[in-house]
Amino acid sequence: MSQTPIIQIVELSKKYRIRPRERYIAARERLNLILTRPWKAFRFSARETFWALRDISFEVEEGEVIGIIGRNGAGKTTLLKLLSRITEPTEGYAILRGRVGSLLEVGTGFHPELTGRENIYFNGVLLGMSKEEVRRKLDEIVEFANVGEFLDMPIKHYSSGMAFRLAFSVAAHLEPEILIVDEVLAVGDIEFQKKCLNKMEEVSRRAGRTVLLVSHQLNQIRQLCTRVVWLEAGRIRMIGPTLEVTAAYEKSITSEDERLSPGQRTSSQKGSFRRWRLIQPSEAPHILSTFGPVSVEFQLEINKPLRGLVHGVALMTLDQRVLWSTYNNFTSLKPGVYHLLYNFEMLPLNTGMYLWRVSLYDEDGLVDVWDGLPYMEVQLPNFQHMYDNWIGPMNLPHRKEVRYEESLYPTTIS
């Protein structure tokens, strides 16, 4: 197709100032500066600024569903904010040819004192629908959200799940030609998430809607997107077909050299987790490829004598869903290096990336919480249903058996 692309992004860049304390500068402080050092008051040296996005250029054809992936702070949200016009770029430009709907949060503008119905109207108009449009779709929205008899009740009486369903439902009935979505599906119950995914898939396929989607859930990206943009440190690291880019991304977050340094997390000086690995099977330290026994080892370094310790461990999906967790108490540990071993009969997980989160608290509070890097990659034969929708985190090897119970159906018919 040699048509004009529906979205054209050309060298889009955004510069921010790094001065967290300046976020709430008191007028007095600024005034002082103006009086004492006027030449300094309005200048920010290059050291104090950084490029959250730098020279982003790509084009999107009508009907494409583009996934945007990358680590936290890579610039994904900044890009969406620029495209939704929440803030302006410092340099470069973007052209969007179509009605834009952007969904950086579900339920923006919901007011707890107002009823479900009133909130639907306000939220709809805020998202860019006309009142008339909301009126036409009201029944559909209410039905999709399944809030029925609560419609005329203030939403402060809703459960959080209900409020979320209502909010998403309004958004799902928006009919823009370009839809910008940020990670909004990360909340809400699983059943409803599925319903939303299906709805989004349905609309984008049927109506040829163009979608830009940020998500940490690579499964979602793989399910929905035709193409993926991988951002790293404000620049495009890779752009291309979904499977290619997600695979490269996964590989990069797995590889050793990309490990976060211990200084970048919230640990106290008292001690910290150093590394983790699989010691059984021992072929690859971070790749699980057996249904047999598994041993996971966490290395913990203690710098001071600690008392009243609680140590927790959790196995999680990358979208922060806990699959399994437990904790142990230690009365005290003296300084030194410890290896904490967890031995499992088997870890029957679905293929993909997983996260070990380990934590240690002493009687005064947090010692360290660490999301084990690299992530654990599972490469096992899949025993599950073939459709994505029916794939869960468990991947249980099993034997099929069919038994026929003769007594119920006497064979006297012949």
Next chain:
Amino acid sequence: MSEFLTVIRPSPRFHLGLKELWDYRELIISLVEREIKVRYKQTLIGVLWVVIQPLATMTIFTLFFGRLAKIPSGELPYPIFALSGVILWSYFASALSGASHSLVEHKPLLSKIYFPRLALPLSAVCVGVVDFGINLILLITLMIGYGVTPHFTLIFAPIFLVLTMLTALSVGLWLAALNAFYRDVRYVIPFLIQLWMFASPVVYPSSIVPERWQWVFALNPMVGLIEGFRWCISGHGALPSLMLFSMGVILILLIGGIAYFRHIERTLADWI
């Protein structure tokens, strides 16, 4: 492909963007509606508060300024004189403080969704119109009670309301923008409003200000508006000659305010 076209780029310096504001009129109306609905939810006597406040203020002013201090009120009975000043002033005060807080208050909206940011202060100054309407009826009822016949010029009341609205907006825009950067402003606003009231002819007639200082006094646009509003409801007194001057002040403040506001709104979400 549709007729919608959005170009995103660093915007030019000066641009009022009033057409876009018109395109978003449904949102502005919705914001006003929402604010009004929310305001009296979970209150015991709800809308009664709208009339209790000016009535109480009027009573106190009449006692202290009318009876004790014996401040002249021209041909109007002092309670009517005071109430007419009070209702226009309290509309102004609530519009100004609403507009000044509008950005900070709606920070969650600002950082998650695009709309012309002017919609916030603009809808904030519209919210009080309903209260003002109710108070105007109260005023007319009381006038009849005091034997003052409402004059035909009453039909001009909306003009004074609109001018008051623009005054509140013009100052509110500056304060809203400053408030987004410096939270100190929040503490200045109530103080400013109180001082401003005593610099306006709410409890006293502007005639008690010496002749040669009248022009300085009229720099305050609320002087012309309150005096003008009294003239318009009762036909007593005269339209102050300096009102045109006040209008000029408002216009300059307003255009400056919109321009400044437009300037900061481009990256407001990064700051607030």
